[in-house]
Amino acid sequence: MKDDNERYKYEQLALDLRRLIEAGTYHPGDRLPSLRAMSQQERVSMSTVMQAYYLLEAEGWIEAQSQSGFYVCDMLPRKLPEPEISNPAPDPTEVSVWDLTMMIMRDYADSDLMRLGIAAPNPAMTAAPRLNRLSASIGRKLEAENSRYKLLAGCDDLRIQIAQHAVRSGCHLSPADILITSGCQEAVSLSLRAVCGPGDIVAVESPCNFDILQCLEVLGLHALEIPMHPRDGISLDALRAAIGQQPVRACVAISNFSNPVGSCMPDENKQALVELLAERDIPLIEIDIFGEIYFGEQRPLVAKAFDRKGLVLLCSSFSKTLWPGGAVGWVVPGQFKTQVERLKYTSNIATPLVPQHALAEFMALGKYDPHLRRIRREYARCMTSLTQAVGRHFPPGIRLTRPEGGFLLWIQLPAPTDALSVYRHARESGIAIAPGSIFSVGGLYRDFIRLNAANWTPEMEGAVRRLGEIIAEEVGG
Amino acid sequence: MKDDNERYKYEQLALDLRRLIEAGTYHPGDRLPSLRAMSQQERVSMSTVMQAYYLLEAEGWIEAQSQSGFYVCDMLPRKLPEPEISNPAPDPTEVSVWDLTMMIMRDYADSDLMRLGIAAPNPAMTAAPRLNRLSASIGRKLEAENSRYKLLAGCDDLRIQIAQHAVRSGCHLSPADILITSGCQEAVSLSLRAVCGPGDIVAVESPCNFDILQCLEVLGLHALEIPMHPRDGISLDALRAAIGQQPVRACVAISNFSNPVGSCMPDENKQALVELLAERDIPLIEIDIFGEIYFGEQRPLVAKAFDRKGLVLLCSSFSKTLWPGGAVGWVVPGQFKTQVERLKYTSNIATPLVPQHALAEFMALGKYDPHLRRIRREYARCMTSLTQAVGRHFPPGIRLTRPEGGFLLWIQLPAPTDALSVYRHARESGIAIAPGSIFSVGGLYRDFIRLNAANWTPEMEGAVRRLGEIIAEEVGG
Numbered sequence: 001m002k003d004d005n006e007r008y009k010y011e012q013l014a015l016d017l018r019r020l021i022e023a024g025t026y027h028p029g030d031r032l033p034s035l036r037a038m039s040q041q042e043r044v045s046m047s048t049v050m051q052a053y054y055l056l057e058a059e060g061w062i063e064a065q066s067q068s069g070f071y072v073c074d075m076l077p078r079k080l081p082e083p084e085i086s087n088p089a090p091d092p093t094e095v096s097v098w099d100l101t102m103m104i105m106r107d108y109a110d111s112d113l114m115r116l117g118i119a120a121p122n123p124a125m126t127a128a129p130r131l132n133r134l135s136a137s138i139g140r141k142l143e144a145e146n147s148r149y150k151l152l153a154g155c156d157d158l159r160i161q162i163a164q165h166a167v168r169s170g171c172h173l174s175p176a177d178i179l180i181t182s183g184c185q186e187a188v189s190l191s192l193r194a195v196c197g198p199g200d201i202v203a204v205e206s207p208c209n210f211d212i213l214q215c216l217e218v219l220g221l222h223a224l225e226i227p228m229h230p231r232d233g234i235s236l237d238a239l240r241a242a243i244g245q246q247p248v249r250a251c252v253a254i255s256n257f258s259n260p261v262g263s264c265m266p267d268e269n270k271q272a273l274v275e276l277l278a279e280r281d282i283p284l285i286e287i288d289i290f291g292e293i294y295f296g297e298q299r300p301l302v303a304k305a306f307d308r309k310g311l312v313l314l315c316s317s318f319s320k321t322l323w324p325g326g327a328v329g330w331v332v333p334g335q336f337k338t339q340v341e342r343l344k345y346t347s348n349i350a351t352p353l354v355p356q357h358a359l360a361e362f363m364a365l366g367k368y369d370p371h372l373r374r375i376r377r378e379y380a381r382c383m384t385s386l387t388q389a390v391g392r393h394f395p396p397g398i399r400l401t402r403p404e405g406g407f408l409l410w411i412q413l414p415a416p417t418d419a420l421s422v423y424r425h426a427r428e429s430g431i432a433i434a435p436g437s438i439f440s441v442g443g444l445y446r447d448f449i450r451l452n453a454a455n456w457t458p459e460m461e462g463a464v465r466r467l468g469e470i471i472a473e474e475v476g477g
Numbered sequence: 478m479k480d481d482n483e484r485y486k487y488e489q490l491a492l493d494l495r496r497l498i499e500a501g502t503y504h505p506g507d508r509l510p511s512l513r514a515m516s517q518q519e520r521v522s523m524s525t526v527m528q529a530y531y532l533l534e535a536e537g538w539i540e541a542q543s544q545s546g547f548y549v550c551d552m553l554p555r556k557l558p559e560p561e562i563s564n565p566a567p568d569p570t571e572v573s574v575w576d577l578t579m580m581i582m583r584d585y586a587d588s589d590l591m592r593l594g595i596a597a598p599n600p601a602m603t604a605a606p607r608l609n610r611l612s613a614s615i616g617r618k619l620e621a622e623n624s625r626y627k628l629l630a631g632c633d634d635l636r637i638q639i640a641q642h643a644v645r646s647g648c649h650l651s652p653a654d655i656l657i658t659s660g661c662q663e664a665v666s667l668s669l670r671a672v673c674g675p676g677d678i679v680a681v682e683s684p685c686n687f688d689i690l691q692c693l694e695v696l697g698l699h700a701l702e703i704p705m706h707p708r709d710g711i712s713l714d715a716l717r718a719a720i721g722q723q724p725v726r727a728c729v730a731i732s733n734f735s736n737p738v739g740s741c742m743p744d745e746n747k748q749a750l751v752e753l754l755a756e757r758d759i760p761l762i763e764i765d766i767f768g769e770i771y772f773g774e775q776r777p778l779v780a781k782a783f784d785r786k787g788l789v790l791l792c793s794s795f796s797k798t799l800w801p802g803g804a805v806g807w808v809v810p811g812q813f814k815t816q817v818e819r820l821k822y823t824s825n826i827a828t829p830l831v832p833q834h835a836l837a838e839f840m841a842l843g844k845y846d847p848h849l850r851r852i853r854r855e856y857a858r859c860m861t862s863l864t865q866a867v868g869r870h871f872p873p874g875i876r877l878t879r880p881e882g883g884f885l886l887w888i889q890l891p892a893p894t895d896a897l898s899v900y901r902h903a904r905e906s907g908i909a910i911a912p913g914s915i916f917s918v919g920g921l922y923r924d925f926i927r928l929n930a931a932n933w934t935p936e937m938e939g940a941v942r943r944l945g946e947i948i949a950e951e952v953g954g
Contacts, residue, residue, distance in 0.1 A: 136613025186825035215823040327829045346692040348663035
């Protein structure tokens with residue numbers, strides 16, 4: 001426990017210093033305050049300062065010069081340029097990305113590949129072992145009763161925990177507002193089915209997570225790709241123009257740490273988004289699976305917090321934070337509650353109870369917050385390390401995002417690099433990545449790749465170097 | 478083990494004798510062979526014969542007359558008349574049975590009610606405790622890897638076991654033919670979505686399981702109710718006439734021990750059904766969740782066994798036999814494999830892996846067959862006991878089915894009894910039943926109820942007596 005506290009302190013200090021460097025408070029070449037000065041200034045021990053400095057050095061932010069102290073490095077992580085605002089075609093498009101998606105899924109099942117592809121969390125940063133043990137003991141307790149899994153809306157204890165936790169994202173929910181689903185994808189799929197029918201137009205972020213694009217395609221919906229800013233997310237001006245011109249039936253957005261871009265809509269943009277859509281009674285399907293993995297001071301709010309008309313269907317799950325294998329998600333369907341319930345019941349009756357009870361117990365034991373604090377620190381470090389490795393090994397001319405949460409990096413390669421060709425060569429070298437074209441229905445992002453930082457270890461440096469070589473060959477060729 | 482063998486012997490003997498009585502080999506009033514004679518004739522011990530006789534006596538088939546031996550009773554179970562062939566309207570109907578369905582579901586969650594309502598198995602006749610223990614140890618083993626749940630089609634080991642087991646129902650499947658789903662309802666829902674679109678007409682059995690009716694309603698499909706025989710299932714003549722007159726897009730049938738009727742299509746009918754539909758390329762969605770719970774000598778085949786064109790989508794699950802809480806089912810989608818896979822992926826990515834591994838291990842350990850043998854005997858006994866109790870306590874004029882498998886009884890009350898009123902009064906007396914109107918979209922079966930025999934204990938005699946009183950009051954009133 002003492003170690004944990006100490007670690008928390010120096011990691012926090014390192015985080016603060018990283019911010020100051022990024023903000024330009026300390027410039028490349030500047031000397032950081034001495035150990036003693038920093039210790040007095042921050043009211044921490046010299047040992048804490050030393051550990052923070054070592055951490056920043058290991059991450060490549062600062063370097064020690066013998067007898068003289070620590071200096072901010074010249075080549076900083078995250079200082080590479082960001083991608084520009086995306087520019088999709090202004091017409092809705094029929095979707096067809098199934099084969100690419102299945103290719104990426106197969107990579108994921110191949111354990112010999114270095115996993116920079118699919119957006120799964122690091123298994124070591126889930127609570128799966130603990131939740132499996134809880135499931136075992138709950139399974140024993142429920143033995144006589146566990147055929148009674150047919151509680152349509154889900155287990156009350158878990159819905160209470162989710163409602164309590166939702167306060168921090170700005171939502172005041174009753175447990176009855178929440179329907180437990182088999183993961184977030186089911187929440188999104190049920191929501192789309194509740195508010196749209198075949199042929200309808202749905203506004204989506206561009207680039208857009210391919211599971212959403214798949215879902216639109218299967219439901220016979222047309223995707224209208226809306227430009228997005230690499231840090232602020234979906235462009236409200238573009239969306240306003242789009243809904244003025246097209247009969248948009250719904251909008252889907254990952255408000256916090258989008259996939260693949262990693263953008264986080266400022267809270268005022270979320271409010272504006274909700275109000276803009278509410279003017280025309282257009283439902284917003286909001287996805288918030290990464291919202292808890294923020295690197296900053298405060299949990300970003302959800303758009304649902306500004307929902308006055310019950311038009312926002314908030315979808316989330318524990319798959320990125322706690323337990324991918326449990327496949328427990330939820331939807332807060334607002335005014336579409338009855339439709340979503342009926343769709344859930346007819347789809348698979350109800351979500352199994354044992355994993356729900358395990359999660360409820362885990363949260364009731366107060367284990368969720370410490371777990372989140374740990375993974376926020378870890379993923380922040382993973383992102384920094386991967387960003388830095390990309391900066392070191394990728395050829396000049398790349399652009400990359402600077403997400404303040406989640407674990408995904410979105411990288412634009414120097415034109416006219418074919419990311420699908422990079423994907424294929426990387427695969428031959430034992431590295432799985434996600435090619436950009438999978439994130440668009442309009443054939444965009446052929447020069448982008450998405451990397452997953454979640455499984456970062458120093459050994460992955462070699463994989464990033466190899467990726468850099470492959471990209472350099474593509475650029476040259 | 479010795480006890481088990483002995484029990485198996487006398488139960489088998491009792492079963493054989495029950496058949497002989499039902500077949501009329503022994504008539505009411507006949508004296509059964511003496512213990513010694515039967516022992517020699519059947520090559521079993523006198524003690525086995527005695528236990529078989531006591532069992533039959535307890536079940537009301539025979540009675541002892543002092544010093545004189547055992548005689549076949551006058552009032553036999555199962556000798557009540559069967560319902561007639563159903564006679565639904567010949568037009569497709571829009572579906573609306575949601576509120577009734579939710580009422581029945583709420584009853585199920587109320588543990589104070591005597592559970593004769595929903596078609597759930599007896600928890601004591603599942604393998605849930607064992608499967609929960611297996612899950613716990615598998616969860617530990619998969620710990621590092623259990624985020625890798627995204628195997629779309631399901632775990633190979635389980636698909637191999639299902640394919641091996643399917644041989645007995647007449648199917649030669651490769652594991653790749655099978656897609657694991659979150660229960661049978663999901664298999665049916667995905668199948669319907671794969672082969673139909675809103676507005677299409679689907680031929681269903683009449684009466685029809687309300688989960689199927691719900692699913693049709695939510696998908697905007699029209700149910701065309703086809704008459705069925707209480708023992709032989711869907712009427713082929715009626716179906717032939719219907720598809721000649723209406724543009725039927727698919728047919729849904731529970732081929733073995735249907736719900737609620739308990740009918741089992743003769744295997745030659747299954748073949749004729751498949752051929753009839755194949756002439757017009759109409760897909761058959763076949764449900765076989767009760768097929769393993771047969772009381773006779775042989776597992777009835779599935780219609781899929783006669784499928785030459787890949788038009789049959791076979792749907793099943795382990796929920797009735799092994800593990801309702803695991804919610805693991807499967808579909809063999811034939812020529813619709815790609816559509817079903819895409820629908821599954823976009824609905825919830827994949828079914829969680831741990832329960833699948835637990836089931837695969839359970840089956841690989843050879844535990845499935847002994848379990849099935851045990852529950853077949855137990856459910857046969859439950860059905861006999863409930864049938865007999867109904868015969869003793871319900872007023873004259875009722876008709877009831879004689880299912881050769883499963884655990885559901887379908888009972889026609891003397892006209893013009895309102896089963897919904899019986900349902901309400903039964904509920905006030907702490908007894909949950911399923912009113913017949915829930916099994917039709919055309920307002921049929923208002924004088925029917927469905928009872929679940931699975932949880933039969935001698936203490937339920939009182940509940941059946943109370944039900945009989947309620948029905949008698951309704952008939953009188």
